Amino acid sequence: MPYQTNDSLWSPEHQIFRQTVRHFLATEVEPNVDQWVEDHEIPRSFWLKAAEAGILGVDIPEAYGGPGGDFLHRLVIAEEIGYSVAGASMAPSLIADGTAEILYRSASEEQRQTYLPPMIRGEMLFGLAITEPDSGSDVSAIRTTARRDGDDYVISGSKTYISQASIADAFMVVARTGEEPGSKGLSMIIVEADRPGFKRGRALKKMGVNASNTGEISFDEVRVPVANLLGAEGRGMALCLGGVNMDRITWPLIAHAASQRAFEETVEFVKNRKAFGQTIFDFQNTQFKLAEIKTELAVGRAYLDEIIRDYQANGKLDTLKCAMAKMWLPEMEARIMDTCVQLHGGAGYMDEYPISRLYTAARLHRIFAGTAEIMRVIVARSL
Template sequence: MPLNIDPDIFTHGHEQFRRTVRHFFETQADPFVEQWDEDHAMPRSFWLKAGEAGILGIGVSEEFGGPGGDFLDRVVMTQEMGYSISGASIGPAFQRDQMCEQLMDFGTEEQKRQWLPKMVKGECLLAFTVTEPDSGSDLASIRTTAVRNGDDYVINGAKTYISGIADADLFMVACKTDPAAGSRGISIFLVERDRPGLGIGRILKKMGCHASNNGELVFDNLRVPATNLFGPLNGGFKVLVKSLNRDRLMWSIIAHAAATRAFDLTVEFVKNRRAFGQTIFDFQNSQFKLADMKADLDVGQAYIDHCLRTYLRKGEVDMGEATVAKLWLPEMEGRVLDQCVQLHGGAGYMHEYPVSRLFTAGRLHRIFAGTAEIMRLQIGRAL
């Protein structure tokens, strides 16, 4: 296995699950991803097959139809998706699956029973809606409001850059329920796709990740029952922070896995590509560049393992470590991917070569789930 897996962290059961996940991506995603890129969409049949394979809703307990996996099973899934050829195209769409764990952590009993069994089967897809036209990493500045009206809440506002709006059946919507309270006035609501007042806006054209759709949402006097409140009233910021810490670590793991795949593809390419009577690999410059990349990848893996050991000790993702990971690992990925494209020459600029798709997808990783600049700000404030 090209990914450097620490046997002191992952059990035999985790590695069995890894083989299942790897086989699924190799047979059910990688062969079809170029067509999905052209379609700018993934077929619903993919999600149903993922449900049949038992790789959705990893953290959902058996009580709600899930496999009852643990945090490291989610890590295995994330590593394998990031390393797969299709991962560069479907990453943002597929990572929505970890919202199952959010529902397990914060959902009511009724919400869990209504939605989790469908999510595990791939019959219900979720989208997490936080980002707005005037707010991104600054969660406290969102303007979408939810106002209590009898037994309902009335939602008004707009969201943008939302992953999965074209096929989502259910939206988790962050709203201000107490605008004067800043971050302490945020609540989250579950909004079904067919609710009157929900407007699905443009599907946005992106640099990469073409099989994962992103777009805009508008809420125009949309009414949801108070029972659709997700988590505590005015306690949505804590829900977001816990989810975001986990999300940042997962995207850091994806960045490392994608960089590892690009490195492996590049080593294979330069050992077979010839110029001036020798392989590209035989040039000292190539070997020096590859040595630098190998060192970066090994250091990155060591830090990921450190974060995972902290989780096993504390039972939760450490905010400071996740922030450092989200800063350094995607930036490392960017360095590695740039050199991989360069060593591929003209082929590296062609979409048909996976390294090209990895490169454009990797640029998102320094922005998604908190920009590198926000990570530096948070690290600096904690010094």
């Protein structure tokens, strides 16, 4: 059964696009994802096919090679990836396509013309390199430096937990260009992976989302032209923050759609599995748990719909509401996934059952794109 989204939210154009995304996931991702999970990597050919299907850089204007969609098209992709079991193994990679949005928002006209068309054709893959061994939630602790030397920056430092680390052709790197303490001295600079001194480190083994490559990169006096700076010096943090509301609605939508999928998989499973002469579904405990899940899903969806409707009305995402969604929906997802695994019994722990992959993917959603605790810090500021 496809994801039952709220049809009144989406225009006919978005609904047609949804069919394209569904078809793409069914034909290009589902048959191949097990191999990618084994390889810990998605092959280059995938990106070329995603480009052909028109789902890369979907909200980038046609002047830069984009399909000319809008942010709501990205949300449609998020719902469909979230609902797809195959999508659960790769979501951070496909969502890394959000690097096109950062570039469009931050780049000069010349940079847009240089980088966006090959990105959107799937020929040039970008990673976003913010996190370091000693700096994650606290971006102001970033130590990677970009020292100005004539017309170049000389970059030194290391980054970890970077999606696409083993495969990206270039990275948007947040580094310290100024002496100012905290986040004031941070800038965002494009570093191409073929520059001398750039190194890819280990591909990291993870508990889930294993088709999505995650790893380390380092910079040993890597020289890049000053023209690779995005925006202005000292604007690195602002450029990171410019897209956070988009992330903070995208990941809650993924969390909701994945929870809906887990619920449906579980209803089907418990209606077929028998114990003590009846189906697992026949136990009142099972029905009560499923009734609770159905209710949480409806409540969570109503809140997401409210945020999306606000956006449709005002063209803006509300920072507080997005932070509350990013805090609550992945925690709702965690409760639902845990119950669904439990209702599967031992099968729930076996990777061959969809619920197992949905469960390990869900664990990421409280950490990635701003942890649940950082969301609490943001919400608490409004008190």
